[in-house]
Amino acid sequence: MDARPNVSIRILPFSAGLPLGVAVGPFVNLEFGVDSEGEPIEPPGVYVENFAGDLYLTKPDTVRRYHQAYESIRHQALDEVAGRSLLRQRRSAR
Numbered sequence: 691m692d693a694r695p696n697v698s699i700r701i702l703p704f705s706a707g708l709p710l711g712v713a714v715g716p717f718v719n720l721e722f723g724v725d726s727e728g729e730p731i732e733p734p735g736v737y738v739e740n741f742a743g744d745l746y747l748t749k750p751d752t753v754r755r756y757h758q759a760y761e762s763i764r765h766q767a768l769d770e771v772a773g774r775s776l777l778r779q780r781r782s783a784r
Contacts (some may be wrong), residue, residue, distance in 0.1 A: 717736055717759075720737055734748075
């Protein structure tokens, strides 16, 4: 999967700890592109799946916080080349 051009794998090593100081849990930032005038087709949102069910968050401040969380995690993660290298090392160690 990591060799596909439309797949980007970023690995957050244990040594990075928790970039935000807390566990955020899985989430998906939702962006729907822009129209011909550069306006968003739909407002951005966040999809969160947890024990209580699915949530679609759309409040601008909440969406902004999740976007900041994503950027913080991405900043601490290995880049794509280092991540692929680590995966290959682990694969060959089996």
